[in-house]
Structures are given as C-alpha cells and as structure tokens.
Amino acid sequence: MKQSLDGMTIGFIGLGLMGKPMCANLHSAGANLVVHNRTHAVAEAMQQDGIKAVTTPVQVAELCDLVIIMTPDTTSVENVLFGEQGLSKVLHSRSLVIDMGTTAVTPTRVFASRLAECGAEYIDAPVSGGEIGAIDGDLVIMAGGSKGAIHRAQPVFDVLGKSTVHIGEVGTGQVTKAANQVIVGLNIGAVAEAFTLASGAGADLNKVREALMGGFASSRILEVHGQRMIDESFAPGGKITTQYKDLSQAIDLAAEFSQQLPATELNKSFYGELIDAGKGGLDHSALILALETHQVEK
Structure with missing residues (x-):
C-alpha cells in the first residue's frame, strides 16, 4: 500500500x-x-x-x-x-x-x-x-x-x-544511472541484433521471443522492448534522443576516469544514425530500424 x-x-x-x-x-x-x-x-x-x-x-x-x-x-x-x-x-x-x-x-x-x-x-x-x-x-x-x-x-x-x-x-545516484543506461542501451541492441538474425533466417519472432523468455536470455528488455520491435510500435516510452544523451554522458564520465566503453560507443552510433534520419522522437526500441540499414545486400 x-x-x-x-x-x-x-x-x-x-x-x-x-x-x-x-x-x-x-x-x-x-x-x-x-x-x-x-x-x-x-x-x-x-x-x-x-x-x-x-x-x-x-x-x-x-x-x-x-x-x-x-x-x-x-x-x-x-x-x-x-x-x-x-x-x-x-x-x-x-x-x-x-x-x-x-x-x-x-x-x-x-x-x-x-x-x-x-x-x-x-x-x-x-x-x-x-x-x-x-x-x-x-x-x-x-x-x-x-x-x-x-x-x-x-x-x-x-x-x-x-x-x-x-x-x-551526492552524484552516486547519477553514476548508477549511467551504468543503468549502458546496460539498457546494449541490451536493446542485443535484442535488436538477435531479432534481425532470427527474422532474416526465417523464424517467427513471436515464437522466438516466447522461447527466449523461458531461459537465460530472459529480461525486461526482451519482454517489453522485444514486443515493441515485433509490433513495430515505437510510440516513445523512452526516446532515442534521450538514450543517445544518456550514453554520451556515460562515455564522458568514463573518459574522466581514463576509461573506454567501446561497445557503448558503437551502440551510441546506431542511435545517432536514427537521430540523423529524423527518427529521434521514436522509442529507443526502434534501434532495430538502424540495424536493418546495415544488412548486406544479396
């Protein structure tokens, strides 16, 4: 209560x-x-x-x-x-x-x-x-x-x-949020890549998600954002522009301590591509749209 x-x-x-x-x-x-x-x-x-x-x-x-x-x-x-x-x-x-x-x-x-x-x-x-x-x-x-x-x-x-x-x-709450956003951003990227792979190989994404939710790959990101990717429902719950800003702040914080976050840098670049394409107002699960542009032509 x-x-x-x-x-x-x-x-x-x-x-x-x-x-x-x-x-x-x-x-x-x-x-x-x-x-x-x-x-x-x-x-x-x-x-x-x-x-x-x-x-x-x-x-x-x-x-x-x-x-x-x-x-x-x-x-x-x-x-x-x-x-x-x-x-x-x-x-x-x-x-x-x-x-x-x-x-x-x-x-x-x-x-x-x-x-x-x-x-x-x-x-x-x-x-x-x-x-x-x-x-x-x-x-x-x-x-x-x-x-x-x-x-x-x-x-x-x-x-x-x-x-x-x-x-x-003071400040440690924001340190923790920076870590949170690195994990969220990379997990959205992981789900987007996995779904791009599964779809390209001919699998039903609803069945793929159902199966993955029962194992070690299960996560809140897969549950919520994975469904948004399947439905192509990108009304913002958290905007691409916000995720990009948060990842930028995490990278800047790492630089203050002479650290590098290479996976986060790559992940951020995909969000940046969507912003450049005028899609920054979409939900951050729309990252999957950026991956589609990176597929090899057959």
Whole structure:
C-alpha cells in the first residue's frame, strides 16, 4: 500500500513523459502540488484542486520547501536551479531539491555544492522504469545524498517507486544511472541484433521471443522492448534522443576516469544514425530500424 502524503506540498518542475504521471501519483497520494513546465500550457492543463501551475521555477521554490526536478538534460537542470528565475534565488535552510532526471555526474556535484551555500540540501535520484514505471508508481530510484535528506524524501520516493537504494553521497545516484543506461542501451541492441538474425533466417519472432523468455536470455528488455520491435510500435516510452544523451554522458564520465566503453560507443552510433534520419522522437526500441540499414545486400 502506497504511503499517504496528506498535508505535504511538493513542487514539481518538468511535465514530460515521466513527469506527468509522477505528478498524478503524488496528487493521488494526497500531496498538494505546485507545478512548472517550460511550456506553460502543459502545466496549466494540469491545474485542478490541489495542483497549482506557476510560470517560473522561483515561484515553485517560494511556495514549496521540497522541489522535484524532472527535466531532460543537464543544461535544463542548471537553468532551473541558477537561471534568471531559478530556484536558487529563494532557497533556504529548509529547502530540499531532488533531481530525478538523468544528469551528468560532475555538474550534479557542482550543483549540490552551490546550493549548499544557500543552506539547501540536494539529492540526485534518477530513476529506471520508463513511462510505464512512472504511470504504475513502480520506478526504481537510485539516490545520492545525505542520510538525513534521503530520510526526508523517502515518503515521496515510496509513492513514486517500488524500491529506493541510497547509493552514497551526492552524484552516486547519477553514476548508477549511467551504468543503468549502458546496460539498457546494449541490451536493446542485443535484442535488436538477435531479432534481425532470427527474422532474416526465417523464424517467427513471436515464437522466438516466447522461447527466449523461458531461459537465460530472459529480461525486461526482451519482454517489453522485444514486443515493441515485433509490433513495430515505437510510440516513445523512452526516446532515442534521450538514450543517445544518456550514453554520451556515460562515455564522458568514463573518459574522466581514463576509461573506454567501446561497445557503448558503437551502440551510441546506431542511435545517432536514427537521430540523423529524423527518427529521434521514436522509442529507443526502434534501434532495430538502424540495424536493418546495415544488412548486406544479396
């Protein structure tokens, strides 16, 4: 049973594929919400009893001590925090800011340090589970921050997710998410290659998937994304552009520690081809479309 958030007021910034259903779950749990989105009409459309739409991030911080950010990239997080109408203008010692998007690690640590100067606490708590997990409230949350801050955020996390792991200090949540995205990206690539092979050799992909789901190849990627590939159903649950950005961040992080991720580099290049072909808004399971262009002509 999900925890009640009755009496709590939560700020939420970023109302995209993930943000909207996350807000819906918080509201259903009893929280009052103050919401903001770069496109104000999106926030305005959500306005109802218990959900107030505002036009700037600073207005969110004026009305809420706890603010969640769910925006698409590092630059947007920085703008929300430190832009002309950013949260940092009015943050104080009772403020807790939680970034639940996928943000680069080193900037995350810088953001936390800058907010500490205002007395505010910062948690990086990226999630896994995609739009389905956001809708169902069973996201996996990877959190970095102080024990006190995580304890304070836990009732919110319990509503949004099925599990929360406190990884360590600020930034370690994003380190974990980078590892997650490497695994997700490569697994989507593995399923796409396997299906391309099986289809080319004349096998029924529905039967192939059914058989593989019963053995060591079974995975959530094969279950969900494999079915999307078979159905050619690529409405975005997680966009190609987002996967490309996340893999880029993982590669950049590896470079900071003099590491190379050769398989990830190759995987990223296929997502890049789809973006170049104007297909970046499709679900990342559409990676299989890139592999089709690499088949040898007979």
